[in-house]
Amino acid sequence: MTQATRACPYCNDPMTNSRRKQCGKPDCKRAFNAERMRKWQREYQAEHGQWYTSHKHGEAQRAYHRQKREEQGHWRKLYPAAAAAYDARRRMRVEQASQGEPVVPAEVHARDGWTCRLCGGPIDPEVAWPDPMSASVDHIVPLALGGAHAMANVQSAHLSCNSRKRDKIIDQVKPIKLP
Missing domain, CATH: 1.10.30.50 (DNA Binding (I), subunit A)
Incomplete structure (x- = not known):
């Protein structure tokens, strides 16, 4: 008995599993997930009147980054040579990158x-x-x-x-x- 096949909507390859929405190739999965995310975002916007953004963690993120900046300042004071080397490498990368068009x-x-x-x-x-x-x-x-x-x-x-x-x-x- 042969199974009925249908084509993957993203690459048109035959699919034997009738329950799948796509064939399972990485590109098809990526396209399916992107389409599903766009649909979810449209539904969220229709229901809530705005796009979904994660503001509930905003203050916690600001506090985390503030603490990291303070720790980095402390690290820079403890290890000035390592900090200077890091800064020199970063300046070199930025300079090399800015030489492009x-x-x-x-x-x-x-x-x-x-x-x-x-x-x-x-x-x-x-x-x-x-x-x-x-x-x-x-x-x-x-x-x-x-x-x-x-x-x-x-x-x-x-x-x-x-x-x-x-x-x-x-x-x-x-x-x-x-x-």
Whole structure:
């Protein structure tokens, strides 16, 4: 007895498990999860009249970062040579990165069709920072890992997607079909 198959809605490969929403390939999972998150955000906004943002932890985060800054100042006083070496390495990275061509965020977003290159979702130019769905410029190879600050090394991304990526390099980015 043969099982009925249907096509994966993201890559059109046949799926034998009728309960699955996608075939399970990493790109299909990523697209499915991004679509599900966009749907959830629309439902949340319709129900609450605003986008979901996590403000309930805001004061705790501010206190945490304030404490970390104080600890860092204490560390700098205890280990001035290590602090100076850290500062020198950071200055060198920034200087090397700034020797590249200027990166204009508006040009990056226009080039990428206002599409997030990490999740594939549309970026609304009207949404402003610090909204998680606001536009940001992501370094494909992060500056911390030796990437250049150049148009060839940047891409459009939602602020939340860019934050989630952190300083990682994504080997395979799903090609995005622009309309």
